[in-house]
Amino acid sequence: xxxxxxxxxxxxxxxxxxxxxxxxxxxxxxxxxxxxxxxxxxxxxxxxxxxxxxxxxxxxxxxxxxxxxxxxxxxxxxxxxxxxxxxxxxxxxxxxxxxxxxxxxxxxxxxxxx
Amino acid sequence: xxxxxxxxxxxxxxxxxxxxxxxxxxxxxxxxxxxxxxxxxxxxxxxxxxxxxxxxxxxxxxxxxxxxxxxxxxxxxxxxxxxxxxxxxxxxxxxxxxxxxxxxxxxxxxxx
Numbered sequence: 001x002x003x004x005x006x007x008x009x010x011x012x013x014x015x016x017x018x019x020x021x022x023x024x025x026x027x028x029x030x031x032x033x034x035x036x037x038x039x040x041x042x043x044x045x046x047x048x049x050x051x052x053x054x055x056x057x058x059x060x061x062x063x064x065x066x067x068x069x070x071x072x073x074x075x076x077x078x079x080x081x082x083x084x085x086x087x088x089x090x091x092x093x094x095x096x097x098x099x100x101x102x103x104x105x106x107x108x109x110x111x112x113x114x
Numbered sequence: 115x116x117x118x119x120x121x122x123x124x125x126x127x128x129x130x131x132x133x134x135x136x137x138x139x140x141x142x143x144x145x146x147x148x149x150x151x152x153x154x155x156x157x158x159x160x161x162x163x164x165x166x167x168x169x170x171x172x173x174x175x176x177x178x179x180x181x182x183x184x185x186x187x188x189x190x191x192x193x194x195x196x197x198x199x200x201x202x203x204x205x206x207x208x209x210x211x212x213x214x215x216x217x218x219x220x221x222x223x224x225x226x
Contacts, residue, residue, distance in 0.1 A: 046216075
């Protein structure tokens with residue numbers, strides 16, 4: 001069973017749309033969750049992170065975690081062509097052999113067209 | 115600006131050649147990682163290090179080896195490249211605690 005399930009898309013939306021990207025995870029031991037953005041021919045860059053259930057907002061981006069259903073989401077408001085990238089969810093744990101390590105989903109490819 | 119550097123960015127090499135992918139970071143991070151990334155697939159951890167002289171194999175079986183003689187340097191070596199090694203290789207580092215990774219821009223390797 002994969003640790004993180006993420007729909008790879010591709011997802012194509014018009015400029016200004018609200019985008020919803022989602023991941024599910026299987027192991028309740030994970031305490032924190034991150035979203036990375038990866039532009040073509042670049043390495044992933046940290047976009048947002050959250051340690052608890054609920055919402056965390058940063059500008060046009062909102063990260064949401066529902067630990068009861070093991071579901072994490074990233075919402076992008078007023079999407080822009082510059083948001084076109086692959087978005088990867090990741091999760092980590094504080095305990096055990098996985099200390100400090102992150103496990104990544106396969107990424108969702110997003111295209112925002114003008 | 116990148117604080118973690120990978121060279122080369124692109125490499126095309128023949129089967130059987132020995133190659134070393136370089137990774138250096140200037141942030142003083144103890145933890146460093148090598149991931150393999152193929153299109154549409156999860157990032158797979160192939161090696162990691164929690165400090166100088168500490169290296170471990172990751173989740174994905176790999177024929178590569180790594181070394182960590184200096185904190186800032188974490189090279190990955192393939193003794194005999196094969197077409198199955200064709201992939202993108204990403205190096206990353208992280209500070210202590212619940213902190214994210216900083217990734218390099220990757221090395222795109224093609225073995226012909």
